Amino acid sequence: MLPKPSPDPVLNKQVAVFLRVLNKLEDWFLILTLAVMVVLAIAQIFYRNVFGEGVVWIDPLLRVLVLWVAIGGAVVATRTDNHIRIDFFTRHIPEKYFKHLQHLVYAFCVFVCALITWHGVRFVHMDYGYGTIAFADIPAWVTELVIPIGFFMMAVRYLLLFISPPKRDAR
Numbered sequence: 001m002l003p004k005p006s007p008d009p010v011l012n013k014q015v016a017v018f019l020r021v022l023n024k025l026e027d028w029f030l031i032l033t034l035a036v037m038v039v040l041a042i043a044q045i046f047y048r049n050v051f052g053e054g055v056v057w058i059d060p061l062l063r064v065l066v067l068w069v070a071i072g073g074a075v076v077a078t079r080t081d082n083h084i085r086i087d088f089f090t091r092h093i094p095e096k097y098f099k100h101l102q103h104l105v106y107a108f109c110v111f112v113c114a115l116i117t118w119h120g121v122r123f124v125h126m127d128y129g130y131g132t133i134a135f136a137d138i139p140a141w142v143t144e145l146v147i148p149i150g151f152f153m154m155a156v157r158y159l160l161l162f163i164s165p166p167k168r169d170a171r
Contacts, residue, residue: 023079026153030072037065060135064143071150078157081166099165106162113155120148 044058077083093101124141132140 026072026076026079030069030076033065033069033072037062037069040065057136064134067143068146071146075150075153075157078154078161081161102165103162106158106165109158110155110162113151113158116151117148117155120144120151124148 040058040062044054044062048054074083124144124147127144128139128141134140134143
């Protein structure tokens with residue numbers, strides 16, 4: 001038998017650096033988006049209490065930013081494999097089958113996230129074609145881009161988990 005070729009250490013290092021940079025970008029995206037949300041909410045409260053009226057575009061922007069934070073948080077949860085899970089199988093399936101079940105779950109998640117990505121792209125393209133406006137002359141498709149991008153990132157993260165699942169106790 002021939003020995004298995006060892007993985008290319010340079011490529012592994014490049015992938016690790018890329019993932020580290022991507023993790024930082026995701027973290028900063030969440031931090032900045034949440035900070036903007038807090039500042040805008042405080043500003044809106046101030047304007048309403050002091051001037052009796054708020055800024056018209058702040059409320060719709062805050063709704064959009066809630067979606068962005070939710071999807072960004074889901075991407076980070078996927079990265080750390082901390083999504084909501086049902087632990088029924090981990091308690092009742094023999095340990096030798098757990099790894100196979102874990103691979104099946106990750107493959108299913110890749111499929112679902114890829115499917116949502118596809119339909120998210122179609123949704124954004126549809127709003128682009130219709131010229132829908134979200135608020136303050138900002139096209140709706142710009143605010144919706146987070147859907148296909150976020151689910152694509154989750155599909156990639158689950159693919160990475162499928163290829164190299166985290167080592168943990170099945171129980």
